[in-house]
Amino acid sequence: MTTTAVIIGQGYVGLPLAQAAAAAGIRTIGLDLSERVVSGLNAGRSHVDDLSDAEIATMLEQGYRATSDTSVIAEADVVVICVPTPLGDAGEPDLGPVIGATASIAKYLSPNTTVILESTTYPGTTDSLVQPRLEEDGRQIDRDFFLAFSPERIDPGNEHYGLKNTPKVVGGVTPASTEAAVAFYSQFVDTVVPVKGAREAETAKLLENTYRHVNIALVNEMARFSHEMGIDLWDVIAAASTKPFGFQAFYPGPGVGGHCIPIDPNYLSYEVQRQLGYPFRFVELAQEINNTMPRYVVDRVQDLLNDHAKSLKGSTVLLLGVTYKANIADERESPARPVAQHLLSKGATVQFHDPRVSTWRVDDQSFESVTDLEAAVRAADIVVLLQSHREYDVDALAEQAAVFFDTRGKATSPKAKRL
Numbered sequence: 001m002t003t004t005a006v007i008i009g010q011g012y013v014g015l016p017l018a019q020a021a022a023a024a025g026i027r028t029i030g031l032d033l034s035e036r037v038v039s040g041l042n043a044g045r046s047h048v049d050d051l052s053d054a055e056i057a058t059m060l061e062q063g064y065r066a067t068s069d070t071s072v073i074a075e076a077d078v079v080v081i082c083v084p085t086p087l088g089d090a091g092e093p094d095l096g097p098v099i100g101a102t103a104s105i106a107k108y109l110s111p112n113t114t115v116i117l118e119s120t121t122y123p124g125t126t127d128s129l130v131q132p133r134l135e136e137d138g139r140q141i142d143r144d145f146f147l148a149f150s151p152e153r154i155d156p157g158n159e160h161y162g163l164k165n166t167p168k169v170v171g172g173v174t175p176a177s178t179e180a181a182v183a184f185y186s187q188f189v190d191t192v193v194p195v196k197g198a199r200e201a202e203t204a205k206l207l208e209n210t211y212r213h214v215n216i217a218l219v220n221e222m223a224r225f226s227h228e229m230g231i232d233l234w235d236v237i238a239a240a241s242t243k244p245f246g247f248q249a250f251y252p253g254p255g256v257g258g259h260c261i262p263i264d265p266n267y268l269s270y271e272v273q274r275q276l277g278y279p280f281r282f283v284e285l286a287q288e289i290n291n292t293m294p295r296y297v298v299d300r301v302q303d304l305l306n307d308h309a310k311s312l313k314g315s316t317v318l319l320l321g322v323t324y325k326a327n328i329a330d331e332r333e334s335p336a337r338p339v340a341q342h343l344l345s346k347g348a349t350v351q352f353h354d355p356r357v358s359t360w361r362v363d364d365q366s367f368e369s370v371t372d373l374e375a376a377v378r379a380a381d382i383v384v385l386l387q388s389h390r391e392y393d394v395d396a397l398a399e400q401a402a403v404f405f406d407t408r409g410k411a412t413s414p415k416a417k418r419l
Contacts, residue, residue: 002026002184006076008101010037010066012048012259012330013118013152014082019051020163022064024188029075030066041066049156049328073108078116078184081105081130082152085119086263093122093267095129102133109134114146114180120205120264122271125149126198127173141174148172148181149198151205156258157328167191171201206268209260210283215250216261217286220293223252223419227300234409234418252419254386254407255293255335257324262290262333294338297407297419298346301382304403304417310381313347318370318380320397321387322354329356336386337362351376355391377401385410 010032083097172178226233269280322336370376382403398404398416
């Protein structure tokens with residue numbers, strides 16, 4: 001039974017994990033290098049969408065604490081790495097945060113500690129990057145420590161599936177490490193799924209996100225030719241969805257956002273190219289299609305304005321919803337930013353509204369969310385729905401707008417034009 005867990009990284013992945021562990025009676029320490037995050041958590045303030053201040057207060061009552069002091073790792077029975085794994089400037093995986101976390105663990109690792117990597121990465125990271133660093137001082141896996149990979153499956157804003165009721169895939173570098181990691185998660189996750197090894201667990205996460213990436217690219221490309229052919233793709237998807245087997249609905253949009261879809265498949269593509277010398281063509285094609293959707297949205301905006309005898313240059317474009325997902329405040333990799341960049345480059349006046357974002361930065365410009373939404377809708381030359389937050393009465397807004405372009409397929413008003 002785990003008595004102390006140190007969770008490195010207290011963001012969208014690490015903080016919900018810390019909440020679940022603390023609720024299970026595990027002494028839980030959240031380790032984060034950001035003093036702002038640490039002080040906020042210890043004062044009962046949440047910085048992620050899925051946890052409220054009240055829930056942080058409950059965690060503190062259960063014994064949780066946050067710190068930036070890496071020496072707390074010495075107290076742990078289990079250490080879980082939940083740090084970001086972004087892409088570098090050249091589009092290659094940036095494992096700097098994982099390497100940094102591993103170095104801290106190696107410095108303070110106590111005997112028989114279970115180390116688990118949750119950060120999404122390419123296959124082989126756990127055994128070829130983390131394990132050697134933990135063994136540098138003569139330690140041996142299964143004798144001095146255990147090591148496993150368990151992909152995070154946090155879906156911010158999901159009201160039905162959280163950490164407890166989402167099956168947890170676990171793969172150890174060795175069978176004993178799998179067993180140790182399964183024992184940890186089984187204390188607070190309903191279903192734990194052990195797999196053959198760490199590489200299988202790493203690849204499972206990448207398959208999940210590549211599957212979504214490729215299928216979103218499929219419908220994004222279909223959206224383009226469907227528009228040209230006069231076909232209502234949203235009606236097509238609704239019709240196909242009536243089939244009770246062999247079909248899952250995916251929907252087009254202005255691009256893809258968040259950490260997972262725009263980034264994670266590239267980790268797999270990178271490693272295939274590095275190890276085997278040939279491209280993962282599905283990922284590269286999907287990336288190409290999804291990355292061009294913001295420009296396509298702007299092209300459609302320009303065409304709609306032309307239909308009303310207006311030029312995009314000098315027109316006021318009101319963007320509704322700038323987060324990457326509905327009903328959350330997370331802006332990571334949101335397609336709203338490249339949409340705005342393309343609009344600004346063409347001389348448009350850009351405004352935005354988002355009930356969860358008050359100030360929005362695009363390159364070196366800062367924008368404030370409009371305060372009177374209805375007045376801004378009526379005054380804009382065109383309104384573009386980029387994210388369908390629950391606060392938006394889409395049809396009512398479409399009726400008030402001079403031109404309303406819906407990139408999410410939510411409007412039923414005949415005045416709205418859909419992607």
